[in-house]
Amino acid sequence: MYEQVSHSLLNAILDDLKPEIRRQDLRHFYTRLGANFYAIYSLFFTLYGQRQDFKSQMLRLVETMAEGYIKRSAELEGVDIERERDHNWFLSQKWVGMALYATGFAENLSGLIDKSAYFQELGINLVHIMPILKCPADKSDGGYAVSDFRQIDDRLGNLDDMRRVAAEFRKREILLVLDIVLNHTSEEHEWARKAACGERKYQDYYYVYDNRDIPDMFEQSMPEVFPETDPGNFTWNADMQKWVMTVFHDYQWDLNYANPEVFIEMLDVILFWANQGADVLRLDAVAFLWKKIGTACQNERNAHLLLQLLKDCCQVSAPGVLFIAEAIVAPVEVIKYFGEDAIVAKECEIAYNATLMALLWDGVATRNARLLYQGVKNLPAKLERATWLNYVRCHDDIGFGFDDNDIRAAGYDPFAHRQFLLDYFSGQFADSPARGMIFMRNEITRDARICGSLASLAGLESALEAGDAPRIAEAVARIRLLHGVTLSFGGIPLLYNGDALGVVNDYSYRNDPAKSGDSRWIHRPRINWERAELRKKQGTMEFTLFRAIRKMIAIRKEVSAFADFNNREIVEVDNEHLLFFIRYNHQRPSERVLVIANFDAGRQYLDLDAIGNRGVNFHSRFIDLISGVTPAQSGRRIMLEGYGIYWLSEI
Numbered sequence: 001m002y003e004q005v006s007h008s009l010l011n012a013i014l015d016d017l018k019p020e021i022r023r024q025d026l027r028h029f030y031t032r033l034g035a036n037f038y039a040i041y042s043l044f045f046t047l048y049g050q051r052q053d054f055k056s057q058m059l060r061l062v063e064t065m066a067e068g069y070i071k072r073s074a075e076l077e078g079v080d081i082e083r084e085r086d087h088n089w090f091l092s093q094k095w096v097g098m099a100l101y102a103t104g105f106a107e108n109l110s111g112l113i114d115k116s117a118y119f120q121e122l123g124i125n126l127v128h129i130m131p132i133l134k135c136p137a138d139k140s141d142g143g144y145a146v147s148d149f150r151q152i153d154d155r156l157g158n159l160d161d162m163r164r165v166a167a168e169f170r171k172r173e174i175l176l177v178l179d180i181v182l183n184h185t186s187e188e189h190e191w192a193r194k195a196a197c198g199e200r201k202y203q204d205y206y207y208v209y210d211n212r213d214i215p216d217m218f219e220q221s222m223p224e225v226f227p228e229t230d231p232g233n234f235t236w237n238a239d240m241q242k243w244v245m246t247v248f249h250d251y252q253w254d255l256n257y258a259n260p261e262v263f264i265e266m267l268d269v270i271l272f273w274a275n276q277g278a279d280v281l282r283l284d285a286v287a288f289l290w291k292k293i294g295t296a297c298q299n300e301r302n303a304h305l306l307l308q309l310l311k312d313c314c315q316v317s318a319p320g321v322l323f324i325a326e327a328i329v330a331p332v333e334v335i336k337y338f339g340e341d342a343i344v345a346k347e348c349e350i351a352y353n354a355t356l357m358a359l360l361w362d363g364v365a366t367r368n369a370r371l372l373y374q375g376v377k378n379l380p381a382k383l384e385r386a387t388w389l390n391y392v393r394c395h396d397d398i399g400f401g402f403d404d405n406d407i408r409a410a411g412y413d414p415f416a417h418r419q420f421l422l423d424y425f426s427g428q429f430a431d432s433p434a435r436g437m438i439f440m441r442n443e444i445t446r447d448a449r450i451c452g453s454l455a456s457l458a459g460l461e462s463a464l465e466a467g468d469a470p471r472i473a474e475a476v477a478r479i480r481l482l483h484g485v486t487l488s489f490g491g492i493p494l495l496y497n498g499d500a501l502g503v504v505n506d507y508s509y510r511n512d513p514a515k516s517g518d519s520r521w522i523h524r525p526r527i528n529w530e531r532a533e534l535r536k537k538q539g540t541m542e543f544t545l546f547r548a549i550r551k552m553i554a555i556r557k558e559v560s561a562f563a564d565f566n567n568r569e570i571v572e573v574d575n576e577h578l579l580f581f582i583r584y585n586h587q588r589p590s591e592r593v594l595v596i597a598n599f600d601a602g603r604q605y606l607d608l609d610a611i612g613n614r615g616v617n618f619h620s621r622f623i624d625l626i627s628g629v630t631p632a633q634s635g636r637r638i639m640l641e642g643y644g645i646y647w648l649s650e651i
Contacts (some may be wrong), residue, residue, distance in 0.1 A: 009055065047263075048263075065270070090349065100128070104498075127174055144248075149185075184285070215234040230248065271314070277604050310349050329401075371407060373570065374645060398450040401448075500535075621650070
């Protein structure tokens, strides 16, 4: 019955399309729309079917998809068709990413083009350019307070520069990743300005209230994202004489997706950037998209329905474009952003593996893999045609939101262990080499997060200051170990700008009034390209680190077992310092790689007899793919040096 209703509505909508749309060649559009319309209709009806203007909004939705398709270039349409034929293309082991701010990597977008050969030198073929859209200079939240969704920040360039970046990346076969800030706008966005001037249409784009009655009801169950700097979730706006929901900062107004006009506007934004050449769109703060009184206003079922609807609509107009879910939530929740009640990804094809990132840092601090093993073992299995972004550091802070049950299973008290990690990485723990900073301490719960560059958290900054060659070598080994795990774990590895060069904390942010209140800028460095030339000079730290990471990237791309088809087995071993997992070639399971990582500074051994068969002939000889040599063995034990990692293949 419902399918008949949807088909009837579709026919009516096609008859009512604007003449300028009907005149276009919409062959592929109509085919995809027909294939996806029942799902689109069902989701849109579930979210907005109770509204009197449902049919007119449905018409506008289809027109928005059609306009997005019409504006897509022939070249990008060709990419769509190619990726539809090879729909698992992004699960290949050949993809290795880097995240960066354009002004940190170069001066602007034009400079990024000039330096793009660096990506190929290192082996990077997926580049996430952090937010580039227009935002207020003094209230930008690192670019996530957008005041115009279609204009580039003047300090970076313009739309023509962005199109040249996209063209250069396509020529070099580099995927372009851009941010779409879905949850909120800047208070200086045109919609917010019109709302502040009293226009009811645009006040309905946000959560706006005359008094504190409803905000107080929300606050009873909503946590605070930035309790130190922005307590609460609502801000009084003197121009409107109303309260507006501002979950992140008081200058970021949360969008109200209970209004279908907001959804259609943001779909239009997504299709706009898809048509500028973005291959992947990182959807920011997706866990917060739907607000409901009496809940934490995170991970709501309707937030997932919104993402499913966005994906279905994008499949019609730009099916070659992937979504990344930026949802830094518990594993049991983040896995849902691939799509619940589905086999293939129905929402976002890619999600951040924040759990693995935090667990790796736990391994560094404790020098053992107990919690790392426990957390990875309990990481929910992902869907087919979905993958993780595995990273050691990103532009954001590090939170230790491990499952308390996993912490206890590893032998720790949850509260005490988190306090230890905060002390360790802020350098307050005895003998800790880390140079991090506490971020957003909640004085009531004592919870906090950590800021700091990869190199500084791994002890390289303190070692360089001391001029201690053995400590420098040890820090480089830690960094190599961490990247060795993310490059082999299964998913798309993502380096952060400067990680391959050992770039340490940048304390200059304290002198910039626009940044000094946000310590996350300590790990968002500007690359000193003169110093970066040391990567070519033998005997330098930069040379050693850069070559080690470049070599692992090159090897990864040649090993089919590192593709991501749920082809990983975590193996428990009797040495708490070691993490051991096996990667299989999903097409030829007999081809496998044994990954062994030692999180201790001292030499450790893996007892092969204690592992069991696992389909591997442990009486075989092995070769380490990274070093090209056979690992040292003592009887039936494989030896790893401190912070060593092996990618072993049978010979």
